[in-house]
Amino acid sequence: MITSTLETVPDKTIIEHLGIVQGSTVRAKHIGRDIMAGLKNIVGGELQGYTELLSEARDEAFERMIEQATAKGANAVINVRFSTSSVTQGASEILAYGSAVIVE
Amino acid sequence: MEAFIELWQILLVVVLLILAFFTGRIAELRHYKSIKRREHALGDLVVVVAKTLPPMSPAPATKLVRGSAVISVDYFKRFLARLRMIFGGRIHTYESLLDRARREAILRMQEQAQELGATMIFSMRFETSSISKGRKNAVGTVEVLAYGTAIIPQG
Numbered sequence: 011m012i013t014s015t016l017e018t019v020p021d022k023t024i025i026e027h028l029g030i031v032q033g034s035t036v037r038a039k040h041i042g043r044d045i046m047a048g049l050k051n052i053v054g055g056e057l058q059g060y061t062e063l064l065s066e067a068r069d070e071a072f073e074r075m076i077e078q079a080t081a082k083g084a085n086a087v088i089n090v091r092f093s094t095s096s097v098t099q100g101a102s103e104i105l106a107y108g109s110a111v112i113v114e
Numbered sequence: 115m116e117a118f119i120e121l122w123q124i125l126l127v128v129v130l131l132i133l134a135f136f137t138g139r140i141a142e143l144r145h146y147k148s149i150k151r152r153e154h155a156l157g158d159l160v161v162v163v164a165k166t167l168p169p170m171s172p173a174p175a176t177k178l179v180r181g182s183a184v185i186s187v188d189y190f191k192r193f194l195a196r197l198r199m200i201f202g203g204r205i206h207t208y209e210s211l212l213d214r215a216r217r218e219a220i221l222r223m224q225e226q227a228q229e230l231g232a233t234m235i236f237s238m239r240f241e242t243s244s245i246s247k248g249r250k251n252a253v254g255t256v257e258v259l260a261y262g263t264a265i266i267p268q269g
Contacts (some may be wrong), residue, residue, distance in 0.1 A: 013178040014263045015237040017165055020171030047186070051254060052130060054138035054188030055145070056218075060245060061184045064257055068180070090178055092259055094243040103244065 011076055012086035012113065019086055022113040028082045032107035033074025036097060037067045064104065068092065071106040084110035120226060132191050138188025142210065149217050156224045159240065161235045161262065172268050177230055180261035181222025185215040212256060214216050220261040227264040238262035 012019055039047075039060070047057050071092075079087050096106035097103050167174075187195070191207035198205045219240075227235050241259040 011159070011191070012176065013179055014179060015239060015261060016167065016176065016263050018167075020167055020176060047255070050186050051192075052189045053139075053141065053251070054134065054186055054191065055141040057184045057186055057255065060257070061182060064184065064259075065182060068259070090261075091239065091257045092180070092241050092261060093258065094201075094241055096243065096245070102245070 011079065011084075012088075013072075013076070013090055013108070014086070014088050015090050017089055019088065019113045022086075024088075024111045025114050026112040028079075028084050028110040028112065030107060031075050031078040031082065031084070031087060031110045032105060033071045033076070033078060034102055034103055035067050035070045035074070036103045037063060037095040038101040039063070064094075064102070067102075067104045068106070071104045075106045076110065079108075079110040082110050084112055086111050086113045126198060131193060132177055134191075138190055141188070141213070145214055145218075147231065149214065149221065152221050152225075153217070156221065156228065159224050159233065159235065161220060161224065161238050163238050165237045167236060167265070170265075170267070175266040175268055176236075177232075177264045177266065179223050179226045179230070179232070179235065179264045180259060181219045181224070181226060182259040183215050183218040183222065184216070184255065184257045185211060186255040187211045193258035212242070212258070215256050215258040216242075216260070219258040220236035223260045224260065230264055230266055232266045234265040235262040236265055 019026070046059055051058050075087065087108040087110055090106065093105040095103050187207060195205050195207050223235065239261055243257050245255045245257055
């Protein structure tokens with residue numbers, strides 16, 4: 011599966027557009043991580059726990075998008091975009107979306 | 115007794131402010147040092163926002179790469195920012211927070227691309243979100259994501 015933020019795939023032509031594919035996940039913060047984050051809020055610096063948490067969540071959203079594209083019979087997802095929004099306090103939704111296409 | 119508790123509370127805030135001033139300052143200086151060193155080392159890997167690829171032959175392989183960082187300001191800077199919100203104007207303390215997070219995210223994306231043997235990153239995009247917008251809507255913690263397409267030359 012080719013994934014790209016570009017509108018085309020180099021040296022290949024798009025033969026069919028299969029529409030939008032998306033994958034999302036909603037994650038809540040872990041209480042243990044929250045305590046550490048509380049400390050870091052005082053001293054400042056990177057919250058590694060959160061960086062990892064969001065990175066894992068993004069991997070999952072991305073995987074779901076790929077699954078959807080595979081189910082549609084695509085071999086590439088182009089123009090991929092990520093989006094993050096906080097649903098409620100302490101939980102955020104991560105979304106990955108793009109256009110599923112068949113390239114040759 | 116009540117006066118004593120109040121005094122103790124004020125003292126705690128002052129101690130926290132002093133502690134945060136030093137730790138936050140050290141953390142920021144150290145982070146900027148590391149950012150500058152890595153930016154210098156990764157200077158050859160050009161990051162471009164443009165979408166159209168220049169003609170290359172043979173055609174390169176492409177792969178999506180990303181990097182992210184969650185960074186928080188310290189208590190002292192948050193205190194200054196809250197004061198600023200009364201008078202309005204530029205909040206320098208948050209500017210440096212976002213600058214650090216963004217540069218760190220780009221660096222992580224570049225490191226990922228370098229591992230793949232890429233020479234360029236095209237169509238780079240940013241995504242910023244605030245985490246822990248809890249009490250009194252004080253932001254304080256931001257996540258920045260940088261993502262783009264790594265251009266890997268073939269042959």
